[in-house]
Amino acid sequence: MxxxxxxxxxxxxxxxxxxxxxxxxxxxxxxxxxxxxxxxxxxxxxxxxxxxxxxxxxxxxxxxxxxxxxxxxxxxxxxxxxxxxxxxxxxxxxxxxxxxxxxxxxxxxxxxxxxxxxxxxxxxxxxxxxxxxxxxxxxxxxxxxxxxxxxxxxxxxxxxxxxxxxxxxxxxxxxxxxxxxxxxxxxxxxxxxxxxxxxxAYVQEHPSLLKYLLSNTLHHKISLGVLGHLITERYGEDAGGFDIKYGAYIPIVNGIRLLAIHAGILATSTMERIEQLKVNGISEHLASEWEMAFSIALQLRDSTPFLLEEERYTTRGKLSSHQLNKEVRLQLKRCLRTGIALQKYVAKSIESHKEREKG
The missing domain is CATH 3.30.460.10 (Beta Polymerase, domain 2)
Structure with a gap:
């Protein structure tokens, strides 16, 4: 095989x-x-x-x-x-x-x-x-x-x-x-x-909807502390591990998705959305940073331990503590710092659009 x-x-x-x-x-x-x-x-x-x-x-x-x-x-x-x-x-x-x-x-x-x-x-x-x-x-x-x-x-x-x-x-x-x-x-x-x-088309015609989409989009925060440390799981069988799904992957996906909705982009994959956002004026540097962060999140998400429950494949979406070696931590922190910057960029983009609409 x-x-x-x-x-x-x-x-x-x-x-x-x-x-x-x-x-x-x-x-x-x-x-x-x-x-x-x-x-x-x-x-x-x-x-x-x-x-x-x-x-x-x-x-x-x-x-x-x-x-x-x-x-x-x-x-x-x-x-x-x-x-x-x-x-x-x-x-x-x-x-x-x-x-x-x-x-x-x-x-x-x-x-x-x-x-x-x-x-x-x-x-x-x-x-x-x-x-x-x-x-x-x-x-x-x-x-x-x-x-x-x-x-x-x-x-x-x-x-x-x-x-x-x-x-x-x-x-x-x-x-x-x-x-x-x-x-x-x-x-x-x-x-x-x-x-x-x-x-x-509805979003384009009713831009006031964007503020509601933004609130939901930023609900999941990047799991990086103010002093630059990873926010890991504190309790249970995943204690010491890192929630790669909700602490990194989902916040990045959500941010790129809202930018794509705002730009009227039909594509659904995050990488395709980033490529089309470049066509819509996002700088090569920003797009490259987002692609890097997303690739790291995707790679680490694919390496989480899986389970077979009732003959079905499943995972809790968390890296185990022993997977968080020095190299992975460095990669992850780079990803998370970019994720935080992305969330700030998304918020600023939507807020500035709201201000223009008021003007």
Whole structure:
């Protein structure tokens, strides 16, 4: 297995006819990647991991379609998009990421809402069963297509998004930022583009929404003390470790995402967003610093210990105390200092925009 090329891995996934068959491939490839991550990490490694996840989820959706057809439910009544959110939407999944997904289907004049709901509820039941077999735990925040909130027609999604925009309380703003990372993994890309364009257009037309997005964006603080020391876990089994997910990775992702929303950028991956922000006027120096900090956070996040719970891959997103050697601490502090500067830059950018609007 160690000698399999990425092309051969993807071929095995696409040729699988059962969820259990794909689980065997995932376990083998997971071990291959995990051993590789112990010795070296490159951005290409992360890209290959995400190619694997994409292929597994795409094939799972195809097999779910076939199962419904075999059972007499027919083909999908309208076009649809199975979507990823969270790290999947950003193409930044680790080996052990959970499920953050939804489904958007086209509006129809020939099928009733009840018919469409019934078909796509059944389809997502099969998809989620397959993903469970493959070892993906469900999202703890219930951002998943079994939740009717994340399984709607395009019109339903658009109306829900506009309701969130018009009532920007904390929870609604959290949902808007989740939706900003939406990516079509299977099906109609056009449905996703229309939804994202509607959101970005609303922000451009109602810039007052930015202050609410900013408050949520800065909620997670960079875990670096005022004297430049790492803020590590104090209690429990992770004592002495570092929360790389919420202390570094998420604050950087959130900051870049808000700058991208402000600039009307459709891209979802953090690196792509930084590249497009350069086109929109961000200096090469700043972009380079952000890319460096994000790469460090991504690398260290990929090296956190993982667990198998009820045959599902999971992680607490924390570096253990023994992983925090001198080299890692130096890397991490450089990342965190840049993260703090990024958060200040984002706040200043949004505040200055508000002042210009007042002027």
């Amino acid at each position: 160690n000698h399999l090329s990425m092309e051969r891995i993807l071929e095995r996934i696409h040729q699988s006819e059962q969820f259990e068959e794909m689980r065997i491939t995932r376990d083998q490839v997971h071990e291959m990647f995990r051993e590789h991550l112990l010795f070296s990490y490159t951005p290409e490694t992360g890209q290959r991991i995400n190619h694997m996840h994409d292929a597994l989820i795409q094939r799972t959706t195809q097999i779910a379609e076939y199962l419904l057809e075999d059972e007499g439910y027919g083909k999908p009544p309208v076009s649809y998009a199975f979507i990823l959110l969270g790290s999947g939407g950003r193409r930044e999944q680790t080996l052990w990421s959970d499920q953050d997904n939804g489904l958007i289907y086209a509006d129809s004049e020939t099928h009733s809402q009840e018919e469409l709901d019934a078909y796509f509820e059944k389809l997502t039941t099969y998809i989620l069963h397959g993903l469970n077999v493959l070892g993906y735990p469900p999202c703890e925040g219930n951002v998943i297509s079994s939740n009717p909130q994340w399984r709607k027609s395009l019109q339903g999604y658009t109306e829900m998004m506009l309701d969130w925009c018009k009532e920007p309380d904390w929870e609604n703003v959290r949902y808007l930022l989740i939706l900003a990372d939406v990516r079509c993994i299977y099906g109609s890309e056009a449905l996703v583009v229309k939804l994202k364009q509607s959101f970005l």
